[in-house]
Amino acid sequence: MVGCGTLVRDPHSWSPHVGEIRMVVSPDVRGKGVGKALSQETFALALGAGLEKLSVQMTVDQQSAIALFESLGFKAEALLRDHVRDVHGKTHDIVVLGTTSRRSRPRWRRMGCRALSSTRNARSTFGSNRADHRTGG
Numbered sequence: 001m002v003g004c005g006t007l008v009r010d011p012h013s014w015s016p017h018v019g020e021i022r023m024v025v026s027p028d029v030r031g032k033g034v035g036k037a038l039s040q041e042t043f044a045l046a047l048g049a050g051l052e053k054l055s056v057q058m059t060v061d062q063q064s065a066i067a068l069f070e071s072l073g074f075k076a077e078a079l080l081r082d083h084v085r086d087v088h089g090k091t092h093d094i095v096v097l098g099t100t101s102r103r104s105r106p107r108w109r110r111m112g113c114r115a116l117s118s119t120r121n122a123r124s125t126f127g128s129n130r131a132d133h134r135t136g137g
């Protein structure tokens, strides 16, 4: 396995419209596009599930992860101090990045995200209507 992307959501919570992306790529294949491909597939899952907002969390020193998600339209929304503890017991600050369907969809379309077309027939609140899906490429 070279990587894993997960979309975490809870339709019964008070944030049924929000999904959290969790992603990890094996260190020996990083920087080769696996992370971007995984994030596209995860984004397609979010579209199909009708989610309106996505978030992702990482420690503030994970610069490659922050760069990846900023390149996909995510922006920093919160800083959680001493929020996680590593294997050595040291705590780290977490940054929460988020994006909305409205902000990210045009960017993903410009990138030629093939995932957008695979969600053409899925129920989605990302696009404003069905016509929006038909023009999605």
Ligand SMILES: CC(C)(COP(=O)(O)OP(=O)(O)OC[C@H]1O[C@@H](n2cnc3c(N)ncnc32)[C@H](O)[C@@H]1OP(=O)(O)O)[C@@H](O)C(=O)NCCC(=O)NCCS
Binding pocket: 021, 022, 023, 024, 025, 026, 029, 030, 031, 032, 033, 034, 035, 036, 037, 056, 057, 058, 062, 063, 064, 065, 066, 067, 068, 069, 071
């Ligand atoms: C974040 C992570 C998933 C990226 O995976 P990856 O396969 O290396 O990413 P990609 O090769 O697809 O890179 C995609 C984009 O990320 C950015 N990026 C990746 N590595 C980078 C680095 N070292 N420095 C700066 N930008 C970087 C680039 O913008 C790149 O876009 P480009 O293709 O136009 O250059 C990987 O580093 C990882 O598993 N990190 C540890 C876990 C983690 O932080 N997960 C995210 C939070 S859940």
